Amino acid sequence: MKEITELKFPENVRYAESHEWVKATGETAKLGITDYAQDQLGDIVFVELPDVGESFEKGAEFGTVESVKAVSELYMPVSGEIVAINDALEDAPELVNNTPFSDGWMIEIRLDNSSELDALLDQDAYLSTLKG
Amino acid sequence: MRYFPHTPEDITEMLKTVGVDSLDALFDTIPADCRRKDELDLPQALTEWELNHHIDELCGRMAVSPEYKVFMGAGSYEHYIPVSLNHLLSRSEFVTSYTPYQPEMSQGTLQAIFEYQTLTARLLGMEVANASQYDGASALAEAALMAVRISRRKKVAVSRLVHPHYRRVLATYLAPTDYEILELPYLPDGTTDLSSLNGMDELAAVIVQSPNFFGCIENLKTIGDKTRSEKTLFIVGFSEPLAYGMFKNPGSQGADIACGEGQSLGIPRSFGGPALGMFTTLMKYVRNMPGRLVGQAADVEGKRGFVLTLATREQHIRREKATSNICTNHSLCALASAIYMSSLGGSGIKTLARLNFDKSEYLKDALRQAGFSVPFKQTTFNEFVVQFKDGFDKTYERLTAEKIIAGLPLECYYPELANHYLLCVTETISKQDMDLLVQKLK
Numbered sequence: 299m300k301e302i303t304e305l306k307f308p309e310n311v312r313y314a315e316s317h318e319w320v321k322a323t324g325e326t327a328k329l330g331i332t333d334y335a336q337d338q339l340g341d342i343v344f345v346e347l348p349d350v351g352e353s354f355e356k357g358a359e360f361g362t363v364e365s366v367k368a369v370s371e372l373y374m375p376v377s378g379e380i381v382a383i384n385d386a387l388e389d390a391p392e393l394v395n396n397t398p399f400s401d402g403w404m405i406e407i408r409l410d411n412s413s414e415l416d417a418l419l420d421q422d423a424y425l426s427t428l429k430g
Numbered sequence: 431m432r433y434f435p436h437t438p439e440d441i442t443e444m445l446k447t448v449g450v451d452s453l454d455a456l457f458d459t460i461p462a463d464c465r466r467k468d469e470l471d472l473p474q475a476l477t478e479w480e481l482n483h484h485i486d487e488l489c490g491r492m493a494v495s496p497e498y499k500v501f502m503g504a505g506s507y508e509h510y511i512p513v514s515l516n517h518l519l520s521r522s523e524f525v526t527s528y529t530p531y532q533p534e535m536s537q538g539t540l541q542a543i544f545e546y547q548t549l550t551a552r553l554l555g556m557e558v559a560n561a562s563q564y565d566g567a568s569a570l571a572e573a574a575l576m577a578v579r580i581s582r583r584k585k586v587a588v589s590r591l592v593h594p595h596y597r598r599v600l601a602t603y604l605a606p607t608d609y610e611i612l613e614l615p616y617l618p619d620g621t622t623d624l625s626s627l628n629g630m631d632e633l634a635a636v637i638v639q640s641p642n643f644f645g646c647i648e649n650l651k652t653i654g655d656k657t658r659s660e661k662t663l664f665i666v667g668f669s670e671p672l673a674y675g676m677f678k679n680p681g682s683q684g685a686d687i688a689c690g691e692g693q694s695l696g697i698p699r700s701f702g703g704p705a706l707g708m709f710t711t712l713m714k715y716v717r718n719m720p721g722r723l724v725g726q727a728a729d730v731e732g733k734r735g736f737v738l739t740l741a742t743r744e745q746h747i748r749r750e751k752a753t754s755n756i757c758t759n760h761s762l763c764a765l766a767s768a769i770y771m772s773s774l775g776g777s778g779i780k781t782l783a784r785l786n787f788d789k790s791e792y793l794k795d796a797l798r799q800a801g802f803s804v805p806f807k808q809t810t811f812n813e814f815v816v817q818f819k820d821g822f823d824k825t826y827e828r829l830t831a832e833k834i835i836a837g838l839p840l841e842c843y844y845p846e847l848a849n850h851y852l853l854c855v856t857e858t859i860s861k862q863d864m865d866l867l868v869q870k871l872k
Contacts, residue, residue: 344717364717369742369751 302428305333308399312415313424314375319399322415326381330403331363331372331394334428339365342394345387347404353379356414360405363394376414378407492701493835499863501793503813503854504643504838505566505593505669506702507694509782510858515696515769524765533738540736543724543761546768553674553771553779554688555681556710560721561759563707566691567599570637570667572709572720572754573687574600577635577663578609579718579753586635589614589622591642593669594843600637609634620646620806620815624653639667639690640680643843644806645790645813645852647677654684663687663715670694671708673811675783680710687711696770697763706763717743720754782857786812790855793864797853800868805850813854815840815847818871822849825871834867 307313311321317335320327336342344364354360354374361372383405387393394402409415419427436444441453450456457465476484493500495508519525527539534540543561550559563569574586586604588597590613604611612630615623622638636657640648650666657664666680668690674680680688692706693699711719717740725739745752774782790812798804803817816837818825829836837853844850855864 346717364742367742369748371751 300337302334302425305337306399307333307421307425309421311399312375312418312420314373314418315427316373316375318373318375320375320415320418321399322409322412325412326406326408327376327378327415328403328406329375330384330398330405332424333398335370336395336398336402339363339368339370341366342391345391345394345404347383347387348380350380350383353377353410354407372404374407375418376407377410379410380405381408382406493830493833495858498833498835499859499867500835501837501853501855501859501867502835503645503670503856504852505595505691506699507670507672507812507854508699508856508858509672509694509696511696511698511770512773514773515766518769519762519766524762527761533741534735537736539761540724540738542765542768543759544726544736545772546764547724549768549771550692550708551710553671553679554685554708554710555674555679556685556688557681557713558716558719558723559708559710560719560723561761562692562764563689563709563721563756564760565703565705565707566593566667566669566689566693567596567707568756569689569691569707569709570596570665571600571603572707572756573665573667573689574609574635574637575603575754576687576711576715576718576720577665580715581634581661581663583632583634583661584608585610585612585630585633586637587612587614587627587630587633589616589638589642589648590844591616591620591622591644591646591648592637592639592667593643596639596667596669614638616644618806620644620808620810621648624649624656627656633662635663635665635687637665637667639669640677641668641670641673641811641813643669643852644815645810645854646806646808647673647811650678650680650683650685657686658684665689670811670813672779672783672786675779675781676787677811686715692763692767695767696773697766704760704763706760706767708767716740718753721756721759783811785857786855789857789859789861789864790814790853792861793853793855793859793867796864796868797871800872802871812856813852816851816853818849818851820849822851826851829867829870832870834870836867836871 311319313319313332317332318329319332320329342363342365346362348360356374356377358374359371360374363370363372384403500508523538547559563572578584588611601611614626617623636653638648640650642648653664663686664684665687666685671692672694689709692708697706709721722744723739724736727735727737729735741747743753745755794804794814797816804814805817806815826836837851840847840850840852
């Protein structure tokens with residue numbers, strides 16, 4: 299595993315304490331897991347995602363990510379309806395390890411309430427939770 | 431297999447190694463009121479010959495072949511078990527080994543499971559088999575839970591012709607959940623009434639058994655074709671997998687999960703157990719499959735080896751989020767069936783299946799000619815239902831006294847089927863046995 303200083307955390311996304319990131323563009327938002335989360339999990343071998351059209355409350359489990367070490371649940375940092383999923387992960391789950399904030403995105407949602415984003419952490423706040 | 435209890439010297443040495451003075455000191459961390467103070471209230475130990483005598487007496491109270499002619503199957507089948515099977519199976523490497531907690535150390539055990547999985551998947555025509563489960567009933571219940579997980583739906587439709595015991599276990603599994611069981615009735619020909627599926631929406635699974643409890647072959651393809659394009663999973667159960675040596679296997683008919691009892695493949699009936707839960711599915715569902723799975727891999731030098739795959743979904747790692755509470759399997763029974771299947775081979779299984787079918791058809795014809803009714807017209811494999819005249823229970827008792835068990839009375843499972851009996855004929859029943867039964871029935 300890497301030192302926290304070796305991990306990358308973009309400024310233009312919001313973070314959840316459960317290690318998901320959200321990047322909003324107007325009414326919709328893309329989300330995935332952070333560099334820290336993928337590093338902790340190790341080699342990711344499978345990502346199980348929901349169907350387009352399903353709706354989830356904030357905090358609900360929307361899928362699972364499986365690495366050679368463990369299976370972890372994925373939680374919604376904000377409420378919304380699934381409008382797209384990253385099909386590429388089915389054949390190339392390692393995208394989550396390689397580029398967690400870009401090609402390794404998991405789902406795109408229509409935000410129920412964009413003010414929920416304000417409750418999430420910014421880069422600095424997330425980094426300080428990691429450093430404890 | 432050898433039984434060596436610890437000698438006092440062994441115990442003293444072990445206590446010394448751990449660094450305590452006595453057994454009591456070793457158990458000191460267990461609160462005193464949780465420890466038994468007096469001796470267990472057990473009868474005096476028997477000598478070996480007394481024990482043999484006692485067990486013989488117990489056996490004498492049961493109707494066991496070959497002393498009895500047993501025409502009863504109903505989920506447990508008497509097939510001849512090759513002598514070579516018991517010889518191989520009783521090797522201590524297999525008999526005494528426990529579940530591989532450090533799995534890759536146990537390459538022999540893993541390979542045995544791998545071969546079992548391969549043979550099972552081939553027999554059932556499915557893509558992947560797990561390392562086995564407790565029995566057909568628990569396998570079927572796990573299949574229903576798996577369908578619920580995959581479809582994210584809560585209703586399962588189950589044919590009334592699935593083995594009544596399997597349905598009870600399924601009901602027990604689902605009782606604490608909010609999942610619902612819908613029952614599919616049966617038709618006059620002895621197959622499941624599929625028209626009742628119309629109007630059942632949002633089904634997680636359709637569950638039928640083939641051959642079903644009446645011995646009849648279900649029209650699997652009709653269901654497979656219907657569910658193929660839907661989220662509903664098609665689960666095919668079985669209690670007599672030998673039938674697939676003759677009839678089309680579940681995989682070829684569109685099953686998403688095929689699971690059931692493997693006792694008939696080389697495991698003695700043993701008064702009902704231990705049994706073998708065979709469980710197979712398609713690769714696309716493998717991550718939702720219960721139980722464990724052994725895979726073939728290559729080591730750093732490229733040599734063939736075996737590993738436990740998908741262990742991340744198991745209970746010891748994933749706790750309450752595991753795909754099932756079963757982290758173990760019936761390895762020895764699985765191995766018995768693997769040895770059985772490979773001893774017979776594909777052509778042997780076909781020949782044996784045909785023999786079972788032909789013999790049971792012989793008895794069916796003989797009973798018809800003797801004036802008894804065979805109410806369900808659908809093709810059967812090695813068992814079938816016969817309707818006898820009122821008061822047949824007296825005849826049944828008389829035959830039992832004459833050491834003939836004339837099938838299983840169905841009324842306790844199907845109240846509408848008074849005087850209906852389920853009769854089974856395998857290769858172990860001779861033509862003379864069948865002729866005698868018919869003669870005694872007249």
